[in-house]
Amino acid sequence: MHKDTTLSLQALRRLPGYYNYLLELRRRGESSVAAPAIARAMGLNEVQVRKDLAAVSSSPGKPRVGFGVADLIDSIGRCLGYHNSEDAVLVGAGRMGRALLSYGGFEAHGVRIVAAFDEDEQVIGQSEGDHPILSVKRLPDICRRMNIHLGIITVPADRAQEACDLLVEGGVLAIWNFAPIHLQVPQGVLLQNENLPAQLALLARRLGERIAKFGEESAGAEEDLRTPSPEDQGETEPQKAPREEFHHG
Amino acid sequence: MHKDTTLSLQALRRLPGYYNYLLELRRRGESSVAAPAIARAMGLNEVQVRKDLAAVSSSPGKPRVGFGVADLIDSIGRCLGYHNSEDAVLVGAGRMGRALLSYGGFEAHGVRIVAAFDEDEQVIGQSEGDHPILSVKRLPDICRRMNIHLGIITVPADRAQEACDLLVEGGVLAIWNFAPIHLQVPQGVLLQNENLPAQLALLARRLGERIAKFGEESAGAEEDLRTPSPEDQGETEPQKAPREEFHHG
DNA sequence: GATAAATCGATAAAATTTTATCGAACTGAA
DNA sequence: TTCAGTTCGATAAAATTTTATCGATTTATC
Structure with a gap:
């Protein structure tokens, strides 16, 4: 249906x-x-x-x-598509990269990270959350062989274009980019940017708007804000009357 | 203007x-x-x-x-709001939490993470990227004293509501939640969920749609996909004719 | 200078997305 | 059984967002 x-x-x-x-x-x-x-x-x-x-x-x-x-x-x-299983690779086994690798939630959402790549000899050969970390030199070849179409970029901004190009060379068709930089991709390649600081800044901005709208009684004030304002949507969800019960105590 | x-x-x-x-x-x-x-x-x-x-x-x-x-x-x-400076705290100094803490990009976007909290005695007292990791027991008090209105949740899903309640108790008015769970917040508190696996799954879904639309010539195929399809928007940006020049070597 | 090409701002049309309203269907209680 | 209350699906109105079009303006070239 x-x-x-x-x-x-x-x-x-x-x-x-x-x-x-x-x-x-x-x-x-x-x-x-x-x-x-x-x-x-x-x-x-x-x-x-x-x-x-x-x-x-x-x-x-x-x-x-x-x-x-x-x-x-x-x-x-x-x-x-949580019941599918799409293979993906990750480039950049730094802090963010490893955080994602060790995060178990992707399988439940239909994506399996099959390998990670890095250029640092120190980390190559290690593994994180069951995912081997390989040399980035092998990236294009492995992607081609394994027929992988999904790539994740978690390298520093100044190496992101390079990582992107390697993924494209490997035949990747959709890229999830965490580097805060504008990437050039050829036609036909999907690019989704995940700009975490920008997301947080957006939230901060909305918070600022609120505080400005209802006078600002900072120090130790009780919550006075109400009416969650219906302008919200997307990832943001204010509660209108969520009384029910709290389920943790 | x-x-x-x-x-x-x-x-x-x-x-x-x-x-x-x-x-x-x-x-x-x-x-x-x-x-x-x-x-x-x-x-x-x-x-x-x-x-x-x-x-x-x-x-x-x-x-x-x-x-x-x-x-x-x-x-x-x-x-x-990149020129403002809003203070924030982070709860949960696990992998994702520490990745965010060590990530330098927030200051440039007008948000300063002033402290992190955790309940693990092992990590309390350490610091990550110049941010001290404190006992979560002190969270509400410190938030009140420092007049902090912005909180980040990077704890496991089954502890997220607890963390959320502590933030609210501390007077936090906007919460950026990385735990893949529905949180209950009182009226007037902004909640923005950052569901990373879901984001990736969405990308995978769109990729799947594409591959299905144009026949699937998997193994070792050259890129045949074209016309980025104008359905895209939001975080996603396909290139229509990005020839210019590559700037990485 | 004059002319051509490209961009701007503004207005308006088209498309998408959200919200309101209505009668019908189902449940639970009188 | 009957009635009251709630939710559903569908249709339509309202709001938002995207895209098209037009004359005006500026720069580069002849």
Whole structure:
């Protein structure tokens, strides 16, 4: 029932948020959930959530009940490719690179990092989180042989173009770039930049706007801010009335 | 001349991309740049870029010449708050946490990480990238005293809600969360989730779509894909005709 | 100088995305 | 069984975002 084409780009970006929330519901033992409940928890519009769910769900929601939690988890996972397995390589086994390598969450999202590359003789031959670290000289060849189309760049900014070129040479068609620099890629190669400092700065900016909007009673003030402002969307989710219960104490 | 209100959310998200590209132009010695050139380099629409630049630029662009590179860098930086300095704390000095701590790019974006917290006695007392790692027990108190409103969560998923609650207790009003879990925050607290695996999965999905669309001639195939498809936007930027020259050797 | 090419700003059209509204369907309680 | 309340799907309106078009302006070239 899921027609790929009906999913807007923005909707796609909301799905991972739903996914995590649904996993939590499942942990709590909930077997079904209504769109309005999800909307409240995530600070989104009811209709929007309902539309998103309708677009991915394999079975329609039941009035007065909602959607099956397990069904939704499966549908969203399927839709986002979490059940596939795409191989990827990582270039740059520095701090960030190794953090990603040791992070176990990628397999659950359908991506398997099969190898890491670096140019530092010190780290070549080591391994991190079960991923071998190889010499960057072997990168293009290995990518070709293993038919890898997905690359991650975690090298310093001044080496990023070089790493990028090696990946392209190896036949990689999609690059996830953590270096804060503009990369040149040939036509047909997808490039997604992950500019972490910029993300944080954006959050700081929004925070600043808020504080400015409601007078600033800094030192030791109690929370006075309310009305999460409906301008939010995307990765950001304010809670409108998330009372439910806290699940950690 | 920059009217904060005229900047759409999507435009805000494009600015960091412009920023990096402009920095590169400055390194190359370019003193001015035209909107269409930026658009080509970033795979965006001319008019869109022109509108974005007009919204932030302090001085109008000159026909036949474009905008001043230095001016734009300053304007965008100002607009994104890169010239401010907002203090932040980080919770969770694991791999990802320490990667962020040792990453020098935050200061340049107007955010200063003043301290990190962890509960592991082994790491408490150490420091990473000049940032002391303190006991998480002291978190709320220190945040209150230092009047910190920005928090970063890099703890494992099953401890994230706990970390979140401590930050809120400390008066933090905006939280950047790396744990792949849905967090409950009170009204008025901004929450931005950074779900790295989900981001990569999204890229993998788009790659899969592409490969499916143009037949799949895997093993050792030359690049045959063309026409970057105009569906792209946001963090993603395909190149339409980036010939210029490569700047790395 | 005059002319051609390219860019700008502005306005408006198109596309996408979000939000509102309606009747129908289902559940649980009287 | 009946009724009240909630949620669903669908349609349509509103808002936002992207793209196209046009005349005006400036620079480079002849």
